[in-house]
Amino acid sequence: MIKAKNRLGIVFFPAFDWAISPTHPEREERLLYTQDQIFEEGIEDIEGVKFYNPIIAEEKDINRVHFVVPDVKSVVTQSHLISAGGAIKALQAVMEKEVDKAFALVRPPGHHAQRVVYGDRGFCIINVEAVMLERIRQEYGNLRVAIVDTDCHHGDGTQDIYWNDKDTLFISLHQDGRTLYPGTGFIEEFGGPAAYGYNINIPLPPGTGEEGFLYVLDNVVIPILEEYKPDIIINSAGQDNHYTDPLTNMNFTAQGYAKLNERLNPDVAVLEGGYSIEGALPYVNLGIILAMAGIDYSRVREPDYDEEKLKQPKDITEYIKKLSEIVYNRWKNKDDLRLKEFKDVNYVKRPRRVYYDTDGILETQVQNFKICNKCSGVNTIESKSDRGYHIFAITIPRDACPNCIDEGYKLYKNASSHYTNVYLQDRVNDEYYSK
Amino acid sequence: MIIGLDMGGTNIDGVIVEKGKIIKTIKKPTNRENLFNSIWTALKELLSGYDNTKIERINLSTTVSTNAIVENKLSPVGMIIQPGPGLPYDFLACGDENVFISGYIDHRGEIIKDFNLFEIENAIKLFKEKNIKAYAVVTKFSIRNPSIEIKIKEILENEIPNSFVTMGHTISGKLNFPRRVYTSYLNSAVHSIFNEFLNNIKKSLEKEGINAPVFILKADGGTMNISTAEKKPVETILSGPAASLMGINAMLPTNEDAILLDIGGTTTDIFFLADGVPLFEPWGIRIGKYKTLIRAIYSVSIGLGGDSSICVRNGRIKIGPQREGVPYAFGGPKPTPTDAMITLELIDENAFRLTHDNVKKAYEAMTLLGRELNLSAKDMAKLILSTMGDIIKNKVDELLHEINSRPVYTVKELLYGKKIKPKLINIIGGPSKVLAPVLEEKFNLPCYYPKNYSVANAIGAALARPTTEITMFVDTSKKTLSVPELGLYEKISGNYTLDKAKEKALELVKKSALSLGASIEEIEAEIVEESSFNMVRGFYTIGKNMRIKAQVKPGLIQ
Numbered sequence: 001m002i003k004a005k006n007r008l009g010i011v012f013f014p015a016f017d018w019a020i021s022p023t024h025p026e027r028e029e030r031l032l033y034t035q036d037q038i039f040e041e042g043i044e045d046i047e048g049v050k051f052y053n054p055i056i057a058e059e060k061d062i063n064r065v066h067f068v069v070p071d072v073k074s075v076v077t078q079s080h081l082i083s084a085g086g087a088i089k090a091l092q093a094v095m096e097k098e099v100d101k102a103f104a105l106v107r108p109p110g111h112h113a114q115r116v117v118y119g120d121r122g123f124c125i126i127n128v129e130a131v132m133l134e135r136i137r138q139e140y141g142n143l144r145v146a147i148v149d150t151d152c153h154h155g156d157g158t159q160d161i162y163w164n165d166k167d168t169l170f171i172s173l174h175q176d177g178r179t180l181y182p183g184t185g186f187i188e189e190f191g192g193p194a195a196y197g198y199n200i201n202i203p204l205p206p207g208t209g210e211e212g213f214l215y216v217l218d219n220v221v222i223p224i225l226e227e228y229k230p231d232i233i234i235n236s237a238g239q240d241n242h243y244t245d246p247l248t249n250m251n252f253t254a255q256g257y258a259k260l261n262e263r264l265n266p267d268v269a270v271l272e273g274g275y276s277i278e279g280a281l282p283y284v285n286l287g288i289i290l291a292m293a294g295i296d297y298s299r300v301r302e303p304d305y306d307e308e309k310l311k312q313p314k315d316i317t318e319y320i321k322k323l324s325e326i327v328y329n330r331w332k333n334k335d336d337l338r339l340k341e342f343k344d345v346n347y348v349k350r351p352r353r354v355y356y357d358t359d360g361i362l363e364t365q366v367q368n369f370k371i372c373n374k375c376s377g378v379n380t381i382e383s384k385s386d387r388g389y390h391i392f393a394i395t396i397p398r399d400a401c402p403n404c405i406d407e408g409y410k411l412y413k414n415a416s417s418h419y420t421n422v423y424l425q426d427r428v429n430d431e432y433y434s435k
Numbered sequence: 436m437i438i439g440l441d442m443g444g445t446n447i448d449g450v451i452v453e454k455g456k457i458i459k460t461i462k463k464p465t466n467r468e469n470l471f472n473s474i475w476t477a478l479k480e481l482l483s484g485y486d487n488t489k490i491e492r493i494n495l496s497t498t499v500s501t502n503a504i505v506e507n508k509l510s511p512v513g514m515i516i517q518p519g520p521g522l523p524y525d526f527l528a529c530g531d532e533n534v535f536i537s538g539y540i541d542h543r544g545e546i547i548k549d550f551n552l553f554e555i556e557n558a559i560k561l562f563k564e565k566n567i568k569a570y571a572v573v574t575k576f577s578i579r580n581p582s583i584e585i586k587i588k589e590i591l592e593n594e595i596p597n598s599f600v601t602m603g604h605t606i607s608g609k610l611n612f613p614r615r616v617y618t619s620y621l622n623s624a625v626h627s628i629f630n631e632f633l634n635n636i637k638k639s640l641e642k643e644g645i646n647a648p649v650f651i652l653k654a655d656g657g658t659m660n661i662s663t664a665e666k667k668p669v670e671t672i673l674s675g676p677a678a679s680l681m682g683i684n685a686m687l688p689t690n691e692d693a694i695l696l697d698i699g700g701t702t703t704d705i706f707f708l709a710d711g712v713p714l715f716e717p718w719g720i721r722i723g724k725y726k727t728l729i730r731a732i733y734s735v736s737i738g739l740g741g742d743s744s745i746c747v748r749n750g751r752i753k754i755g756p757q758r759e760g761v762p763y764a765f766g767g768p769k770p771t772p773t774d775a776m777i778t779l780e781l782i783d784e785n786a787f788r789l790t791h792d793n794v795k796k797a798y799e800a801m802t803l804l805g806r807e808l809n810l811s812a813k814d815m816a817k818l819i820l821s822t823m824g825d826i827i828k829n830k831v832d833e834l835l836h837e838i839n840s841r842p843v844y845t846v847k848e849l850l851y852g853k854k855i856k857p858k859l860i861n862i863i864g865g866p867s868k869v870l871a872p873v874l875e876e877k878f879n880l881p882c883y884y885p886k887n888y889s890v891a892n893a894i895g896a897a898l899a900r901p902t903t904e905i906t907m908f909v910d911t912s913k914k915t916l917s918v919p920e921l922g923l924y925e926k927i928s929g930n931y932t933l934d935k936a937k938e939k940a941l942e943l944v945k946k947s948a949l950s951l952g953a954s955i956e957e958i959e960a961e962i963v964e965e966s967s968f969n970m971v972r973g974f975y976t977i978g979k980n981m982r983i984k985a986q987v988k989p990g991l992i993q
Contacts, residue, residue: 001613001726002526017845022969023976029968032980035844036542039610040576041522044718045726051842053849079846246973282542286521301520303547 004048005294009099011052011086012038013106018079020358025247025275026108026123034105037282038289049293050099054086054106057131061088063432064138065130065161067381067393067423068117071434075117080126083108087132087270091232094267095140101292102268103237104128105285109272111149111236112182114160115367116393118385119359122153122182122273129236129270130161133168138430142167142398146230148221148264149173150213150257151238151272152248154185158236159199163350164192164369164376165397169200169228171221173213175241175248176203181357187327190334192369193348194376194397196341197334200224202327205319206249209312210256212320213241217263220324224331235266239274239284243310244302247275251310254280258287258297266292279304346371362386374401378408392416393423400428436489437992439897440477441496441652441678447473448893449481455993459485460890470499471635479643487645496652496674496896499632500625504672504722509624510569513562515587516616517550517574527613529620529725532565534558543910544579544917555587559594568595569626571619573603575612578919579908599626604919606667607728608906608984611718618719618727622669629668633661648952650901654720654731656681656713656989657902660952669729672722675892676734677989680706680713682895683861685991686885691858694831694878697891698864700742701758705735705831707838709855712988717841730904732989733838737830741776741866744769745819747807752822763800764793770800772823772866775816781869824873831878863888897992901953904963904986907940912970912978918943929978933967936981944985953987960987 014031021027043049059072061084068075083106090102110129112122119125129147137143147162149155149172162168177183191199202216225233239245241252261269269288274281283302290297330337342348350367365383372378376397384390392415396408405428412424412433424433436453442465451459463477474497482490503509514530519539527533534557538550562570572587581604588600601622603615636649650658652674664671679697683706690711697704707714713732720731738756745754746769754772762773776782777789777797784794798812805815839854860874860882867884875882885891909916909931916927916936921943944960964984969976 001724002522012842012844013849014844015846016966016968017847023971023974027969027971029970029980032968033542036610037521040542040612042611042613045611045613053840053842056849078850082846082849278543283520290522296523299520299523303541303545 002046002295004046006100006292007048007050008289008293009050009052009090009093009102010043010289011054011090011102011104011106013054013082013086015079015082015107020108020120020123030107030275030277031105031281033278034281034285037286041286043289046293046295050093052089052093054082055089057081057084057088057135060432061131061135062126064134064425064427064430065115065127066113066117067115067391067425069385069389069391070421075119076126080108082106083110084126084128084131087128087268088135090270091132091136091268092139095136101266103289103292104268104270106271109238111151111155111158111238111272112153113157114354115395116354116363116365116381116383116391118361118363118387118389119356121354121356121358123358124157127157127161129234130158132270133234134427137398143231144229145169145232145234146171146225146228147234147236148266149236149238149272150241150260151236152240152245152250153181153238153273154201154203155236156182156184159185159189162195163199164194164379166191166195166198166376167399169198169224169230171200171202171224173202173204173216173221175208175250176205179206180248187330190330190337192350193338193342193371194369196338197331200327200331202323204250204323205316207251207313207316208241208320209251209310210253210259211312212316213252213256213260214263215317215320216324217260220328222263223328232268233264233266235261235264235269236272237269237288238272239281240276242274242276242280242284244276244279244304245274251312253305253310254283254287254300254302255297257284258291258300261288261291342371370404370407372401372404375399375404378404378411380411389420390418391421391423392419393425395425396428398427436485437491437897438478438481438493439893439895440474440481440494441675441892441896442470442474442498443675443892444498447477448890449477450890450893450897451481451485452894452897457887457890457894460893462890467502470497470502471632474636475639487643490645490647492647493645493649494652494658494896494899495636495649496678496892497632497671498675499671500629500668501672501722503625503628504621504725508628510627511565511567512620512623513558513565513567513570514616514620515555515558515570515572517583518612519575521575527616529617530571532561532567534561538583540574540576540580540583542576542579543913544576544915546580546583550583550587555590559591563595568597569599569623571601571603571616571623573612573616573619576610577602577604577615578608578610578906579917581919581922581924599623605922607719607730608908608919609718609728611728614719614726614728617725618669618729621672621722621725621727622667625668629671630665633665637661650952652678652896652899653902654729655715655902656732656899657987658899658952659901663951669727672729673720673731676704676706676736677732678892678895678899679704679863680732680734680895681899681989681991682891682893683863683885684708684713685894685898686887686891687861687883689859689861692855694857694860694880696827696860696862696864698862698866698870699740700865701738701740702736703739703827705737705834707733707835707855707857709853714838714855735830735834737826739823739826741773742767742771745771745804747804750808752804752808752818754819754822754826762797764789764797766796770804772819774800775819776866776869778812778816779820820870820873823870824877827874828877859883863891900957900990900992901948901951902987902989903944903947903951904984905940905944905947907936907943907981907983907985909936909981909983910978921947931979933965933979933981936983937962937965940983940985944987948987957990957992958987959990960985
């Protein structure tokens, strides 16, 4: 029998009894053929591969990351708590050194879920990776973490959550926002005042193939990671860059995903999107599993794989080379850029409109970040939705100084009574309030 | 009357059961050099004085296939394997000649690329050169589409007369290609030796004028008739522990979650019941280095028994896992739990014909051992029994944790799925009576043991019934229904429903049990797994994908 070079934990939870709606891409059938492939290949019998059931995330795990309006119980289902719990279990197994690496094959996905949650957007309600990471930080201390999002859609939720946190480097590779949902993820979106430069977007042109993805990986992502030196690397492993995906326009392959994973070498990967459930997922997931376990994946191929057809056009290659240079230079110059961007200001406001496509909700919000020279600074969100909510939410970041903690509690206590809901996240003491 | 025979490594146990009562039992040593002779001698002695024509059936648990595998007395096998894309495949080379062919089938059963006839012809040439007569043909995803396996089998049979070919899809409906390869290999490898044994049995029965049907025990605690066993001899491996479990169940029936223990001289076998039904291995049993798809009762053996040797190391006592001979009391080299039991006067002196010298030696063993821990002989003996209880408790807890965290795939199962919470312990074996109170205290559960445990395995064999399992796969968009174990692949209408499929599965599993020799009144068929998925392509539902498992579970002849 085959032996894995890296001990690999797999949380495989296909939630065969849960769907957004019967014909929705996020439905019961999604991981059925992946399960068939994993079973038929005998992955469970590989020495060094261990399967885990998810644990169930707690309400507090959600409140640590999100402001759910009106509250967790009304919006978040058991399926979401299990999906996040699956990711938590995966990273716990790594932290406990039961395994070297782990892959959480869970659904529903989470990377479009932002700090404020009124409902479902981009098939996501809670941010699975962020819920996982913040729970692990509470259990194991303040780790320096890089999240590399390889889903085809911009990870706007993860970006929002870690916008002002330089202990969490977020890098998203995705199809250019001018051509795909959610329409964000441009290189100018570079992070909040306390973490400017630690939010890196690499918007790729439609038609990007193996060559392009691996070029960006080798010339931008890996050099940045080498400089950032994270304790943990998380891969938001969306699989919709695949050439057969029905919702996107890229030309990535199972071989490409496996190679990417081998080179990125993440400690934990969490499944995000990917809706070519028959033609891509069984092969991409197999490729990722083998690559993570350090097993030869060179024989993993899609049935209709055609190397010639999937070759990346020259103009795309040239475009990606230029883009990579710009992104990498911005990372190198992030300190100068920060000084220019936030000169002589004490607060930075970030006004946005957020559309919840899955649930059809429109939100307008203003985030307000205090610039504090002792910590990341207390920050707030004032948000309204077209469902009649008008909320005020305060976050005391993990590294907050005593002044910012006090200020956070004062803001909560003195919040105007015209808000329908007021929330406080005290991440220093791991306490969460709402009224 | 029903005859039950269980051939173990050391002994052959036999019973005659009539109207639910045991009317005769025997125990004979196994001669490993001549298994047929051993069993035939035992059977003749068992039947002497009884009317051969009154025999309703003979149930036989044999180690023929198991021994052949463990002792590597296997026929050479030529393997034809179609690995398709995916994992590396060199580790699948288990046969004496292994030919990996091109082409492949995908997870939905589409032939993406057909096999190449030229490669098969080359394989046949090679097999002929090496004078190989047994073969196995296995393709990835063959249970979703067996046509390549079937075609290659036909070619082999046409080209090489008197050949035996195992096709992967007939072994099990479960998806697991490496296990399918190994199991098919083993089936072909034991075919010749097992059939020789069966033919001897058949001839001898004929000579004696016995025409009662013969059933062979399987590792899942059920039986199959001879004609099935001829084709699937690999199903007979490791049926011994299954016989013991069925025996415990026959003597101590329960409908609860339970821990079952068979404590012998060298080992303790651990089993579990869920609502009275034996727990199975999730994929199949492991034999030697081979993980198989053979349905089997979950059993774990630990090196702990009445004759395990005991020593004290770093101030702690260590019991087992080795047995280095008979207990010290009987002239053995090391102190054993049996010595502890003798010292505590827990063993019936008359029944075991203990001499004064035996008791003295047991006491001596405990005294010597106790000296290292500053304990009296009696306290040492008590500590040994208590430690045995701890070893069993720790192992059982570990196994239960593993079993209760087996992967599940639905929200419902994760939140409300069945967890095994034992309510009682049933034990058999020599030390049962002595260990029962110890285990009761450690587990805080009631502990039961039967009076006549020594032939529990033969009773289990005698009362076992035919069992079978089928896996049904329905794809209404392709309009296909398949049951690989039965070689059934048929067309259905596009509006086929889950209810219809379940009805059909029950009908088929009953039919399958009948073909294994079950009588209609004893068949209890049930659906054990069912799922139905909407298949959506684009924005339209194009059909349903259904998966059903039906079984006739192990049970006892009433």
